Amino acid sequence: MLDELLVAWIGHQRWFGGKGRPIDRLSVESDVELTSGLRHLIVAVWQEGSRDRYQILLGQRYDLPDRLEHAVIGQFHDWLLYDAAHDYELTGWLLDGMAADEDRGDLRMRHTPGVTIDTSQRSLVLGAEQSNTSLVYGDAYICKLFRRLIPGINPELEVVAALAARNAPHIAQPYGWIECDLDGTPTTLAFMQRFLPNANDGWDLALTSVRDLYNSAPGIGAAEAGGDFAAESRRLGAATARVHHELAEAFPTDVIETHEVKRMAEGFRRRLGRAVAEVPELREYVGALEAAYHLVEDLTVEVPVQRVHGDYHLGQVMRTPTDWVVLDFEGEPGQPLAERRALSSPLRDVAGMLRSFDYAARHLLAGHADAATLEPRADEWSRRNRAAFLEGYAEAGGVISADGQALLRAFELSKAVYEVVYEARNRPSWIGIPLAAFRQDAF
Template sequence: MLDELLATWIDRQRWFGGKGRPIDALSIDSDVELAPGLRHLIVAVWQEGSRDRYQVLLGERHSLPDRLAHALIGTVGDVHLYDAVHDSERTDWLLDGMARGEDRSGLRMRHVPGAAIDTEPRSMVLSAEQSNTSLVYGDAYICKLFRRLIPGVNPELEIVNALAARNAPHIAQPYGWIETDLDGTGTTLAFMQEYLSTANDGWDLALASVRDLYASLPEIPASEVGGDFAAESMRLGAATARVHRELAAAFPTDVIETHEVKRMAEGFRRRLGRAVAEVPALRPHVPGIEHACHQVELLTNEVPVQRVHGDYHLGQVMRTTTDWVVLDFEGEPGQPLAERRALSSPLRDVAGMLRSFDYAARHLLAGHSEADDLEPRAQEWADRNRAAFLDGYAEGGGVINRGDAVLLRAFELSKAVYEVVYEARNRPTWLPIPLAAFRPR
């Protein structure tokens, strides 16, 4: 009965990765009682011959308060079963377990050595999460529950703990984590960090600047608009370079030799071919993208690689009262763990942020009645902030020489190709945003 309820419920959750495909079977691999009325489940979902596993906190109540009605999974007899991450009266076990370093039926709850965890704050679920679920405890902690479980240590736990051990700046301090064994491998279930309660999201700050620009008179240059963002973009570039330097110091580094660089260019081409087949609007831009790939193939220098963020954009950074902080080092959640932990060029992160500036400049134009008139202003804002970010990156010690610029352009275009496919599938009115990336700069 519980299996059937979970199968119906899980298909409706934002974090479920198998939407659009029928669920062939669902089973409960692990069921641990954490406290009266609270169980920790690891659920296996089978679809089209493949298995994914998910983490569920199952609450049990004979009477379900109205505040939890939206979290109901189903009813068995007179017991209401619900998603207990939404129940602040149950989620104190996370803080208690990490504070005590408790082990329970294969669940290992740990805290950073020397970290003192206050167990008093109550939790609240952040609504913005998609692939995971984050709980905020007062104004002190944010705990991310990794819903889809992949055997192995999550890169976010690995990277942030390593950087914190070096007293690196530009990160939110770690406090604790929860792990278990999947397929004989230690696997991260949750990670808790400092909650930046007074910080501002980078994407929101950038959009405020763009709105100011669009509302200003056309003859006023972006540099003179009240919400000019370029100084912040420059600081963000310097912070990004510092994070890259710290990652290179905390983890092994390597170089990609010339033949491997050529293989990278071939990978760009394969993705381009698949994208063009799906989105014909990309076809007129193929010659320019092919030219960028060819320029990469002509490179004769080795390319340094290291651990990187892997999914870097304005939504992954926060502006505190003193500086920028980088969040979410887990990489692209949909990619295999080995790929997310693999060494890569730091220019991949730089390209991701440059694409984010283009998105910030243009996404407000989707469906806008004056989009054509505002397009030059969008380009002006994007160019100004891209340049400021790159200046800050150089000032912070990031190196972009002529060969790097070639590779950076290829990373950018490859990212834009991915965005074209994504927008065509999910937000067709946004398709002009990534298509604008292929114009000559």
């Protein structure tokens, strides 16, 4: 009966990764009572022969207040079951457990050495996330519940803890985590760090700047518009270089030899082939893209690799009153854990941010009545802020050699190819944004 309720409910959750495919079966692998009315479940969901695991905070009440109606799972005997991540009367347990380094059943709750957790804070669920659920406790903490569970330590916990131990700047203080063993491997269930109540999202700040430019009088350039973002882009470039330096100090580094660089270029080319087969609009750019990838194949130098962010864009950075802070070091959630932890060129992060500047410049043009008129302004804003970011990156010690320029361009173009496929599948009206990266004058 519980399995049937969960099957009917889980497929509609925004963090469920198997939407659009039938659920063959669901089973509860772990069921731990945390406190009265609150259980922690790990469920296995089988679809088309493959299994994914998810965690659920299961609340049970006889009567449900109106504020929890949206979280209802269903009726089970005399109980109403619901997603208790939304119940601030129960989620204080997470703080209590981490503060006390408590073990409960298979769960281990821990706090970062040297910190004190204020357990009086009340939680509120953030509504914007897709793959996880984040609880904000007052103005103090943000606790991310990793809904889909992959055996192993989550890279976000691993990276932020290592950088905090070095007193690295540009990160949010870690406070605690929750883990259990899956398949005999310690696995991160939740991670809590400092909340930044007075910070602004980098994407929102960039869009404000773009709007200011679009609304300015004809002839006013990005440098003269009221919301010029270039100084912030430069600071962000410097912060990015410092984070890369700290990552290189905290974790092992290596180099990839020329034959491995050629294999990397082959990977770019294979992804392009698959993309062209799915999105014919890419076909006219294949020659120019192949030429860019060929420059990588011709490199005769070793390429330094290290731990990187792995999913770097304007939505992953926050501007506090004093500086930029980098968040979400877990990499791309849909990728295997080993791939997210693998060493890579820091230019991959740089390329991701450059693409994000281009998206910020152009995404307001989708469906805009004056898109053709505003296109030159989008170009100017993107070029100005990309250049400022790269200047800040170089000034703070980020290295982009002459050979690195070819690799950076290949990373950026490969990212744009991925974006074209994504937009074709999900937001066809936006496909022009990444396609603009392939225009001849962009090469």
